[in-house]
Amino acid sequence: MQPQYLFRFSNFLNRIPGWVFVALGVLFLHGLYQTESCGENLLMCGQLFTIVLGLLAVQGLYLIRPWLKVRAKILGLAEELRLLDRLPEIQRDQSLEQAAATVIATLSQLQEDAKRTTQAMRALEQSQLDLLESLPEPVMVLDGELHIMRANNSARQLFPNLFFSQSLTSLLRDPDLLHACQSAIRRGDEDRVEFKLTAPVERVFVAQIKPMQHQGFGQSENSSTLLLSLNDITAIKRTEQMRADFVANVSHELRTPLASLIGFIETLQGPASNDPAAQRNFLKIMANQSHSMSRLVDDLLSLSRIEVREHHQPEDAVELEPLLHGIALELQIQLQQKNMQLQLRLDETIPPVRGDEDELHQVFTNLITNAIRYGRPGTAIIVRGGVAQNTPGNYPNPQIPAVVISIEDQGIGIAAQHIPRLTERFYRIDKARSREAGGTGLGLAIVKHIINRHRGGLQIDSTENIGSVFSVFLPIYGADEPSSPAA
Template identity: 50%
Template sequence: MRWYEVRPVRFVIIGVALVGPTASILLALLLAGHVDALIALPALLVNVAVAVAILRMIQSDTRRLTDYAEVLGEASAPLPPPEVASVTAEFIASAMARAHQGWLDRESRDAGRAGLFEAVIDQLPDPVILLGQGREVQRANQAARNLFGDRIMARDLASTVRTPSLLEAADAVLAGGASRSVEVLLPVPVERTLQARVKPFRPPGEENGPLLVLLTLHDITMLKRAEQMRADFVANASHELRTPLAALIGFIETLRGPAKDDPAAHERFLGIMFDQSNRMSRLVNDLLSLSRIEMDEHSPPTTEIDVAKIVRNVAATLELRAASRKVKLRLEQPEPMPPVVGDEDQLSQVFQNLIDNAIKYGKEQTEVTVALTAPVNGKAGSVRGPAIMVAVTDRGDGIARTHLPRLTERFYRVDPARSRALGGTGLGLAIVKHIVNRHRGRLIIDSEVGKGSTFTVVLPAAKVVEGKREAG
């Protein structure tokens, strides 16, 4: 029941206020003998009827205004004022409608500003996360959702990020501590290093509210890799370049001195110098190639390509090299291959390196097999969903299992002398590993001493989702 129904005393008071003066005057005139009772009684009845009509009008207007106020409280769009009888009620209804319209306008402006701020935050390249009490994720911009998935929302940060130092920093700041900065290592899908800044945060106007934490993440993977590459270059590349450079300097000094007038020595030494120069050129090119690949490793490709066609083209370009060592190249493709989302040039480099290695390190008068298969269901080499596999098998001396975990390290060689003699730079498999990582694939190495080696590349196949192809 409404207020005007549970408090009728108000209407009694209004009725008495309306009828009382007239009734008093008529009673006084009646007692003084100036008005006859037959006249006073009808006048009083008329006055009561007018009072009742006024009361009903006030009650009706009040009911309509109350109903209108209740509807306005739930309305999300402007509503016209109700029809009322009195001018006062009409003025009140109009004022209520204007107030509601102003409230809707302010709410729309505030929502627009909030939407604008959300859109701006979503466009930031760095992940931004707002944590509440208990480390619950209250807000996460698009970059954060892309990095951790939509499952991050409304859950404890620990369910998504399992870095103890970051969780400890968040707890310390939530407990009232100062801002902190920690490094976060994300091992999958591609290893990344992030700089996490953890700061206390209180929304404007809520100074007495609960303390929140603003977590921002900045990708410093490239800085770390640049530091590692500089260290690798100093430790390894300088050593690799020192030998051919020393040989070149020695031969040049010989040609300018003792062998200055010896044509035969000129011919022999120039051939060696040419080989050493090519070796340095290959080393520099591989270093530059590896640097470019590592820079793009965190950004997967988006173009659909035919891997079977790439493998056939690479095998065709290496036919002459294989023939020079009396090695037969055999391609096996029992069924059509689905496309993959990849970079054609980089995958060509992968299969070029693997097949070339199989030809170089395989025994003469043997066979190198390149087998393409397409598992349809389940997991293939830890790659979830549909995938294709390209396995390159040689019949060489094989590699001891103790060496297998380190084969993809820069400049790592099982037999350094043999590798250099065959023109290897020690970077080929490192390049293969980083390209495969960029494609969210897997490189599997299996070898048995005396029987040969198999290098298998597993790549996610493209799959159809709602009429569009995506990486598997």
């Protein structure tokens, strides 16, 4: 029988209520009784036989009803599977067991397929998450109330305090940005907003706000989410600014020594053209001045270079102990000239710091050179080093442990009102003395900018006529790994 006929027949049988069979049975039994009561005529036996047969047939149909139902179901399923191209046609002569076995085998195969598809989908989702994770620009997924539902690696680098379901406003509060996010959620507008981040280092970003309507990232259906990606344009802005500042600084600071050089040259050409003694004297001064001008240009250039990449924290591990020992050797001659000693009192083990070795070399060279310059002859410069117990207010991420290197000199010291301004470019407490000592007025500005770039801190303590302590705080390498990635 074709499965569809069987199915229809079984359906028909199953639709007949049970009491119909009971009633038919009663009817036949009633006929039987009447036949029996008819009497002794054995000729009536044929009728009796028909009635019993009918009774058996009706009750038989009642009994095979469930079996027919099962068979119809199996064959129907087989038919459907065949329509899905998943099953060879079931032969008519196959037994029910064989058909059932085929169907079950096919079904388990289907289940297997479904599992494989789910795995493939999961892998696809994971690869998309990895893609998001590895994007160089900070990307965050926000829910309708601006909670951070997901943030990629660079976003966690930008905001070390970031945690799951934190409100965006505890990190970014620019009015234009918040307005754009609100209108993206309410009306689904895409937008671009430029904004500035002041701490720890000033950075400029263009935020791209994109509403997403699909479900995903573990969200329930119909929740509106925002994709916020930040494009760092600090480098472009800084390059523009650097050019302007450089021109202004160079023209301002080089004008004075240039004017005096021109004056000397004119004197050499005119009044002093026949005076060898004056010529020797002037040429010596001119040589000094040109050297200090060239030092100034060098310092201005290195300051500009550091400023341009100040927003980008260096990533290498630097061992400070060999670095400091190296600097101590390099400065031996200058130390001997003033009959000074450099004492390195470093802790047994100083963990490596996260930084750029050349720049840190410049920081400690500048600080120790200053200590030599402003220390009293014959005194000692003490360099201490170890893990910092606590960090100063200008250390941007206090949760990251720091190494502190402090350089202590015994000299004239610095009055308290000068301390906050020491790291300004060209700020000199005593102009004549600084020039005489060979300073360009940029040494501490360079130190400050390098430390900023390292996300470190600088603390200056000084007592007049006793001495000064410059303490440099640098983040320990590997201590800033986010302990648990956001969701």
